[in-house]
Amino acid sequence: MQAIRIHAHGGPEVLQVDDLPIPEPGRGEVLCRVLAVSVNHLDVWVRRGMPGFPVEFPRILGCDGTGEIVALGPGTHGSAVGQQVLLEPGYNDNLGSIEVRRGEDHLAADYQIRGEHGNGYDVEYVVLPERYVTPLPPGLDPVATAATPLVFLDAWGMLMERARVRSGETVLVIAAGSGVSSAGIQIAKREGARVIATGSTEAKRQLALDLGADHVLDPAEPGWSRIVKQMTDGHGADVVLEHVGPATWGESMKSLARNGRLVTCGGTTGPKVEINLPHLFIKNQSVLGSTMGPRSALPLILERLAAGTYRPVVHSILPMSDVAEAHRLVESREVVGKIVLVPGA
Numbered sequence: 001m002q003a004i005r006i007h008a009h010g011g012p013e014v015l016q017v018d019d020l021p022i023p024e025p026g027r028g029e030v031l032c033r034v035l036a037v038s039v040n041h042l043d044v045w046v047r048r049g050m051p052g053f054p055v056e057f058p059r060i061l062g063c064d065g066t067g068e069i070v071a072l073g074p075g076t077h078g079s080a081v082g083q084q085v086l087l088e089p090g091y092n093d094n095l096g097s098i099e100v101r102r103g104e105d106h107l108a109a110d111y112q113i114r115g116e117h118g119n120g121y122d123v124e125y126v127v128l129p130e131r132y133v134t135p136l137p138p139g140l141d142p143v144a145t146a147a148t149p150l151v152f153l154d155a156w157g158m159l160m161e162r163a164r165v166r167s168g169e170t171v172l173v174i175a176a177g178s179g180v181s182s183a184g185i186q187i188a189k190r191e192g193a194r195v196i197a198t199g200s201t202e203a204k205r206q207l208a209l210d211l212g213a214d215h216v217l218d219p220a221e222p223g224w225s226r227i228v229k230q231m232t233d234g235h236g237a238d239v240v241l242e243h244v245g246p247a248t249w250g251e252s253m254k255s256l257a258r259n260g261r262l263v264t265c266g267g268t269t270g271p272k273v274e275i276n277l278p279h280l281f282i283k284n285q286s287v288l289g290s291t292m293g294p295r296s297a298l299p300l301i302l303e304r305l306a307a308g309t310y311r312p313v314v315h316s317i318l319p320m321s322d323v324a325e326a327h328r329l330v331e332s333r334e335v336v337g338k339i340v341l342v343p344g345a
Contacts, residue, residue: 001019001020001021001022001123001124001125002017002018002019002123002124002320002321002343002344003017003018003019003020003060003122003123003124004016004017004018004060004061004062004122004123004320004323004341005018005058005059005060005061005122006046006047006055006057006058006059006061007057007058008057009047009048009049009055010047010048011047011048012047012323012324012325012327012328012331013324014047015047015061015323015324015327017320017321017323018058020123022124022125023125023126023127024071024073024127025071025072025073025076025127026073026074026127027073027074027075028073028074028075028076028129028130028131029073029076029127029128029129029130030069030071030072030073030076030079030127030128030130030133031069031070031071031072031073031125031126031127032067032068032069032070032085032087032125032126032127032128032133033067033068033070033124033125034065034066034067034087034121034123034124034125034126034343035065035066035067035068035084035142035143035146035342035343036065036066036142036143036145036146036317036340036341036342036343037062037064037065037066037087037120037121037122037146037320037340037341037343038062038063038064038065038146038147038148038149038150038151038179038338038339038340038341039323039326039327039330039338039339039340039341040063040064040150040151040179040338041178041266041268041330042063042113042115042116042150043061043062043063043115043120043327043330044327044330044331046059046061046115046116047061047327059115059119059120060115060119060120060121060122060123061115061120061122061323062114062115062120062121062122062123062341063089063113063114063115063116063120063121063149063150064086064087064088064089064114064121064146064148064149064150065087065121065146065149066084066085066086066087066136066142066143066145066146067084067085067087067121067126067133067142068082068083068084068085068142069081069082069083069085069133070125073127076130077130078130079130079133083135084135084136084140084142085133085134085135085136086133086134086135086136086145086149086298086302087114087121087126087128087132087133087149088114088132088133088134088149088295088298089113089114089149089150089153089292090105090106090111090112090113090114090153090292090295091111091112091113091114091129091132092105092108092110092111092112093110093112094108094110095131097109097110099111103294103296104294105294105295106153106157106291106292106293106294106295107291111291111292113150113292122320122323122341122343123343124343124344132295134295134298134299134302136302137302137303137305137306138306139306140302140305140306143314143317143340143342144312144314144340145302145305145312146340147179147312147313147314147337147338147340148183148301148305148310148312149298150179150292151178151179151180151182151183151338152183152187152301152310153292153293153295153297153298153301154180154183154265154290154292154293155180155181155183155184155187155241155293156183156187156293156297156301157265157290157291157292157293157294157297158180158184158241158263158264158265158288158290158293159171159184159187159188159191159239159241159263160187160191160293160297161290161293161294162261162263162288162289162290163239163241163261163263163288164261165187165188165191165193165238165239166191166192166193166238167191167192167193168192168193168194169193169194169238169239170193170194170195170196170232170235170236170237170238170239170257171184171188171193171194171195171196171237171238171239171240171241172195172196172197172198172228172237172239172240172241172252172255173185173188173195173196173197173198173208173213173241174197174198174219174240174241174242174243174244174248174252175198175199175200175204175219175243175244175248176197176198176199176204176205176207176208176211176213176216177199177200177201177203177204177207177335177336177337178243179313179337179338180241180243180265181197181241181243182207182208182211182313182337183310184241185197185208185211185212185213186211186212186309186310186311187310188239188241189211189212189213190304190309190310193239194214195208195212195213195214195215196213196214196215196216196217196228196231196232196237197213197215197216197217198216198217198218198219198224198248199216199217199218199219200218200219200220200333201334201336203336204336205217205218207313207336207337211311211313215231219248219251223251224251225251225252225254225255228255229255232257235257235258236255236256236257236258236260237255237256237257237260238257238259238260238261239260239261239262239263240252240253240255240256240260240261240262240263241263242262242263242264243264243265243266243267243268244267244268244269245264245266245267245268245269245270245271245273246267246269246270246272246273247269247270248269249273249274250273250274253275253276253279256283256285257283258283258284258285259283259284259285260283260285260286261285261286261287261288262285262286262287262288263287263288263289263290264287264288264289264290265289265290265291265292275287312337312338313336313337313338314337314338314339314340315329315335315336315337315338315339316329316339316340317339317340317341317342318339318340318341318342319341319342319344320341320342320343320344322341323341326339326341
């Protein structure tokens with residue numbers, strides 16, 4: 001079977017299309033034919049190499065996707081051959097931990113993500129514990145749906161679990177063209193928030209409007225936090241969804257309202273930022289870190305996708321053999337939404 005693997009860190013040229021045997025499911029496992037898999041920034045970071053994060057080679061990339069069950073191992077319950085499923089991004093080794101038992105699997109010390117901590121979904125066939133496949137509601141396009149699991153779960157964790165966004169609040173979403181932010185716009189609007197989004201190109205700003213943002217602005221505008229304040233009659237944003245880091249952090253913090261919450265899940269432009277402590281404590285503001293979201297949110301996310309409340313944002317669909325080109329496009333920052341790879345071509 002076709003598998004995308006890296007045997008060393010480096011540029012897109014280290015991505016190899018290898019031929020591997022089709023695995024067999026063991027007890028409690030299912031064998032899935034992968035229908036589609038999305039390309040995430042996390043794939044790029046694993047490929048490049050991250051300081052202090054060792055990767056065992058060879059490594060199959062791919063954090064999330066969709067598949068069709070083609071075989072069942074002994075001891076499975078509820079799954080059926082031919083069933084289309086979501087291939088979940090996260091997993092735990094210790095299912096008895098207190099975090100897993102109370103539905104906070106993403107907060108457990110052993111929480112891991114496919115493709116980052118172990119082999120992922122950039123393959124034609126994958127074996128998974130039955131627990132980590134979620135049935136797709138009827139009518140969902142499995143190729144487009146592959147663009148949603150990791151980014152919607154991440155945005156859900158940021159807005160619903162950490163920032164606890166409320167109806168009537170103003171949410172500032174940074175970098176509308178990214179997968180997490182395009183999901184965040186939709187989640188915030190569904191909760192009754194007013195959304196302001198930033199986009200570095202006209203296409204990204206238009207996407208934000210199409211997804212329901214009330215206002216958009218160009219982060220190249222000097223001092224754009226003043227525009228946020230003007231749009232909110234001087235109040236600022238109650239919630240800021242951040243994941244860009246140093247390039248936007250200063251203006252994001254200046255945009256934050258008194259009693260506001262800035263929530264971040266990463267830093268695509270670097271790991272270090274500055275915080276003005278007097279502003280933070282005098283204005284009673286909160287800076288929140290967020291790692292993914294609970295897998296228990298996936299059925300509701302899929303239900304809202306099927307109902308049209310949420311929608312996937314797909315930039316392009318490419319054969320899995322074109323994975324190097326997909327990585328180059330992601331690194332170019334010209335991608336609006338997600339690139340989806342289809343195996344077998």
